[in-house]
Amino acid sequence: MTHYRIDALRQTLVLAAPSDGLPHCTFWGARLPDGADLAQVAASAALDLTGGMLDANPELTLCPQTAAAFPGQPGLVVRSPDGTPLRPVFTKAGTKRTDTLSLAYTDEDLGLTLTFRFAADAATGIITASTTLDSDTPVLCDWLAAPVLPGPQLADQMIDFAGRWCDEFQPVTTPWATGIRARDNRTGRTGHEHFPAIILPARGCTNTGGEAHALHYGWSGGHRMLAEELPDGRRQIQFGHATASDPLPGTRFETAPLYAAFSDTGLNGCAVSFQRHLRDRIVTWPQPDTPRPVHYNCWEAIYFDHSLAALTAIADRAAALGAERFVLDDGWFKGRNDDTTSLGDWTIDATKWPDGLTPLIDHIHGLGMTFGLWFEPEMVNADSDLARAHPDWILGPTTQPLGRGQYVLDMANADLRDHLFTQITTTLSTHDIEYIKWDHNRVLPYNDAAQTRGTYDLLKRLRDAHPEVEIESCSSGGGRIDFGIMAHTQRVWLSDSNDALSRLRIQHDAALFLPSCVTGSHVGPRTCHTTGRIHSISFRAWVAAQRHMGFEMDPRELTDAEAATLTKVTAWYKANRDWLRTADILRLDAADPAIIAEQQQAADGTRFVVFAGHAGTSTQIAPRPLRLTGLDPAASYTIDLANREDISSLSRGTPALKSGPLTLTGQSLMSQGIALPYDLPDSMWIIEGHRA
Ligand code: GLA
16 A cells, blocks of 8 residues: 655645555545654544445545445446446556656556546645546546545535526535535536535634635536535545536546645635635736736626717726726627627627727727727627528537527537637737637537537637737626636636625625636626616725726716715725735624625735625624634734725714724734724725734
């Protein structure tokens, strides 16, 4: 038996690898001391036997095997092309340990090789794992799991994610029980409904304390997850592509990377690992040293009603408010007057834009802003030149129900990809465009990994040809957010909801994985277009300033007072964005369930800002003190309210922060917390902190 340990900052994974079978995980948890005896670790994990069991416990290996009589769900289901089930018996073929650990196993009779790969990141604390199946002759692979890890025994619950258009990242909590919790996303895209992750909090874990394990599957084509508790009490977690994603016989099948985090500092420890890993390892930034520019996006201002006069007037106001990047959304291309036509025809509409886009782009550059443009490359309307010329490029039958009046294009087709590349690259090469909002507004007729691979390929090709262009992943808002798409993009449009109250909640839960610098957040219209709610400009602006800030209303609707507030908050964002870009988002445990609060903490711990959003009506009269987290207990911190002008006349007392700063120890801030002034629902306090 050989033992391997994989260490990443706060976590250790230990594998035991016999020569005559697949390896299994003997430990996944807090980092073990150097020199820990791994054989003893494995011995301490071995289960006893009693009645009703086999004479030896089939191991919960990195790919549990049917042939080994494993009593739960197997990690591999493979058949010969005629449909005969194959039940491989793998033995060790080779090990390579460089920066990554690679363990290969073969079944020589069947000509199958299974390879597990692990990489550990000492700075972010993430372990990345994947599985590959190679076959000498074509086989059908119905299911291939990324390395299967044991679920912790002290977890009573699991959290995975549901959601919908305008309400993404909804945590779903399920108690562990014998049997399976399965997620199988057959929509062909990550989906609002299926963010591919699981969090396994140990009993008593909160945002700020306790143990949690977490996994994220970095794939944009839909995932399958199994969280199974066996009758013997063991638990296993499997992640892979959604069922039947690779429907044809092949000689190589590969899972996406599975990202594993462990924390003994509450859910925040896992969240910070994911945030840092996405920001520092997955995303490649065209201009890493350039501040995140404040966006203006015209969608909710004008929809399809484009005119140079209106857009230049809007751009003037947006620039005066502080916008630095102007994104021309849907409606600029040939015949696109509503959402029923023209997707696929990526040439400039000559009626709306008789002189092309250059006059607008010049005007925007004249205001000191850069220019971005909307595309939805993977889609086509039936009423389009492209669909008329190439009905054969449509994915699935033309009798399928449309989604937003559109079909999906077959991205596995290299000719189609060449065509899309040419159309987009021509637009980029003939205009000064430094940003693409890349949309994807319907589900696929069926899931197909080749579609996702085709999209990744096109994105890579465009990025290679235009490395200076930044890309935003949008999919009716947050329908395609995952670490797979983020390897090709730099920003996500988290939600089509610009409702500040909804956003506050979505941002809070998305922060379990997403850092602020990739998370787009816009100040919407006074009356929200997706909820009909009216929120103050202060609340809307501060919620947007929590993430990568932008505006999306018609700025001509703003009163002078609203414009002044928005200008002030935007200036605050600009003054702070550089350190916020590399800050950790720490979710706070608010004693009042009506409060959604977070602390964004600088990488060096010298400063922080707390956003305390009031997301409902509190049951008690006075605000409950808010406890901070992650501070040095012995250090002193000066805290101050950044938006004192928002104190309402209903606050009649004298809490200290109403009149000036306070200096307190980290211990006091983390134990007792701070009493905030009375405030109204749908408002937010901003508290800035500096280490003395
Ligand atoms: C999707 C996006 C919106 C907008 C529209 C344009 O719904 O999420 O932000 O770009 O498409 O049609």
